Amino acid sequence: MGGILIPFSPTYSFMARILLTSGPTRQYIDPVRYLTNASSGRMGCSLAEAAVAAGHEVVIVSGPVSITYPSQATVHWVDTTDEMLTVAQQQFEHCDGLIGVAAPCDYRPEFVQGQKIAKTGQPLVLQLIETPDVVATLGADKKDRWVVGFALETEDRRFRALTKLEKKSCDLMILNGPEAMNSEENHVEVLAKDGSVVATLQGSKPDVASQIMQIVGERLIQA
Amino acid sequence: MGGILIPFSPTYSFMARILLTSGPTRQYIDPVRYLTNASSGRMGCSLAEAAVAAGHEVVIVSGPVSITYPSQATVHWVDTTDEMLTVAQQQFEHCDGLIGVAAPCDYRPEFVQGQKIAKTGQPLVLQLIETPDVVATLGADKKDRWVVGFALETEDRRFRALTKLEKKSCDLMILNGPEAMNSEENHVEVLAKDGSVVATLQGSKPDVASQIMQIVGERLIQA
Numbered sequence: 001m002g003g004i005l006i007p008f009s010p011t012y013s014f015m016a017r018i019l020l021t022s023g024p025t026r027q028y029i030d031p032v033r034y035l036t037n038a039s040s041g042r043m044g045c046s047l048a049e050a051a052v053a054a055g056h057e058v059v060i061v062s063g064p065v066s067i068t069y070p071s072q073a074t075v076h077w078v079d080t081t082d083e084m085l086t087v088a089q090q091q092f093e094h095c096d097g098l099i100g101v102a103a104p105c106d107y108r109p110e111f112v113q114g115q116k117i118a119k120t121g122q123p124l125v126l127q128l129i130e131t132p133d134v135v136a137t138l139g140a141d142k143k144d145r146w147v148v149g150f151a152l153e154t155e156d157r158r159f160r161a162l163t164k165l166e167k168k169s170c171d172l173m174i175l176n177g178p179e180a181m182n183s184e185e186n187h188v189e190v191l192a193k194d195g196s197v198v199a200t201l202q203g204s205k206p207d208v209a210s211q212i213m214q215i216v217g218e219r220l221i222q223a
Numbered sequence: 224m225g226g227i228l229i230p231f232s233p234t235y236s237f238m239a240r241i242l243l244t245s246g247p248t249r250q251y252i253d254p255v256r257y258l259t260n261a262s263s264g265r266m267g268c269s270l271a272e273a274a275v276a277a278g279h280e281v282v283i284v285s286g287p288v289s290i291t292y293p294s295q296a297t298v299h300w301v302d303t304t305d306e307m308l309t310v311a312q313q314q315f316e317h318c319d320g321l322i323g324v325a326a327p328c329d330y331r332p333e334f335v336q337g338q339k340i341a342k343t344g345q346p347l348v349l350q351l352i353e354t355p356d357v358v359a360t361l362g363a364d365k366k367d368r369w370v371v372g373f374a375l376e377t378e379d380r381r382f383r384a385l386t387k388l389e390k391k392s393c394d395l396m397i398l399n400g401p402e403a404m405n406s407e408e409n410h411v412e413v414l415a416k417d418g419s420v421v422a423t424l425q426g427s428k429p430d431v432a433s434q435i436m437q438i439v440g441e442r443l444i445q446a
Contacts (some may be wrong), residue, residue: 029258031377033328033402037255066289105256107347116377116401119353124330126349131341154254154339177341178254 010053014045016056016221018045019095020073020093021088021102021134023063029126030113038182039103041065046209047099048073056221059095063102074084080146081131092138093187097146097220100135101174105182108130139169146171146220148212154178162195172198174212183212224291239279239444242318243267243296244311244325245285245359248304252349253336261422262326266373269432270322271296275437277446282318284311286325304328304354307367315361320369320443323358326396326404330354362392369394369443371435376402386419394443395421397435 010204022044027052044060045067051058059075063085067074076091078084081104092098107128117124149170151161157175165173176187184209190198199215201208245267249257265400267283274281281296284307292298299314301307330351339348362370372393373396374384379400388396398412409431413421415433422438424431 032260032326032375032404033258033330034260035256036260037257038249038335075309106342107256110346118383119329119356121353123333124353126351127350128347130344130347133342152255152339160341163315182254185305 001146011068016096017027017094018056018058019088019091019098020048020050020051020058021084021098021100021104022048022060022069023065023067023102025063025084025102025104025107025131026079027081027103027108027131028112029070029109029114030117032116035105035107035109035128037103037105039065039100040182041067041069042182042184043180043186043205044101045069045210046205047101049206050209050213051099052176053210055219060103060116061091065103079109085132085134085137088134088138090121092145095145097148097216098142099133099216100138100168101150102134103150103152104131104134106133133168135170136168142169146216147173148174148216148220150174150176152176152178152180158189158191158197161191165191165193172216188212192219238319239319241274241279242311242314242321243271243274243281243283244285244307244321244323244327245292246290246325248286248287248307248325248327249302250304250328250331250354251256251277251335251403252332253338255339256384258328258330258332258351260326260328262286262288263405264290264292265405265407265430266403266409266428268292269428270324270436272429273432273436274322275355276433277440282314284314284325286327303314304331304357305394306361307411308355308357308360311357311361315368318368320371321358321361321365321438322371322439323391324373325357325359326373327354327357329356356391358393359391366371369439371395371397371439371443373397373399375399375403381412381420384412384414388414388416395439411435415442 023041024039026036028034052072060075087108110127153160161175187202246264247262251257275295283298333350358372376383384398396414410425
């Protein structure tokens, strides 16, 4: 990056190409029904806008959402977690860092029924297995690239988020709660590798996203 | 309708108050993850528009969708199948008929986890039980009201749709396939109690909805 930028515009010397995963994924149990979550893609969109505003290039890999991402970003649409991982791996090759704000569905049925399951009045037992972890898989192969993860926790929040930071080879972990999902607002803690709380941020998703991008810029891009 | 051709507006003598269920429902397995389907509410919205255009009063009970229903309709928002049933039962009391175009999630976990299920690397066994059938429950208590159901089938389509027509006490059953979900188009068969195919309709959802409302008007409202 950056070759065109050197004369007369020092701003651009820190420009990065950022990969953003965003939105939910879907794991079908039959042709009609699927497991998912209420992720709206709104935080991913706000981060993309903040990154574009800071002069970065943005590549988004997004599950199904009805939000409109900034036109300056390149968007790759996916449906399942496996698809998100495959496309994200391809794109990560050409990026400087990853912000994994997607909420991939992390369980899928062991067997997917080819036809719509008909109701019989009897219980239905569904054997679910874990899908691959997108951020952990990319993190394990990050080399000199940086990785920012998001953790959505409902209990032992900081402990679980720091465990994920470690396991997913993240440089920073953004901790939030389920109240963030499909909301206009967010309230997050930014955690660093040494376990410290870098910042506590609260406000509209665009405001929180700008502040996160500021921290990412200072700690990971200009570093 | 043709009522407009007679002076002094006898159109209104055929006006009905129609209850429409629309959209998907969600059944949570923990505070974050849920089972659902890709129903967009688009067919429900088109039917509401056609019913309003035909001079009827429309009450909608809708699961979470991002579509905008006609402003002339009263909309009650729900999340789960049980909520849809409860609100629909209250509203059906004051209506002349029901068009059940919603795609309620028809399984729910026997136990809902209070905290987000943490990944352990092990399979997760989910015991699902059937949710109450909204149209069948309203149909069983319909008295002199009419009921139009929708059946989304992937195999033995006409047979299964007619079985549902009978079991759900419907006067007409609209049969479609999974390709209708979250699509702009639809292709349906309108089936009657005697097993006959009243009509085969194909086109944009607004076109198909207008034709369905025409049939409902002639066969059920003016009858």
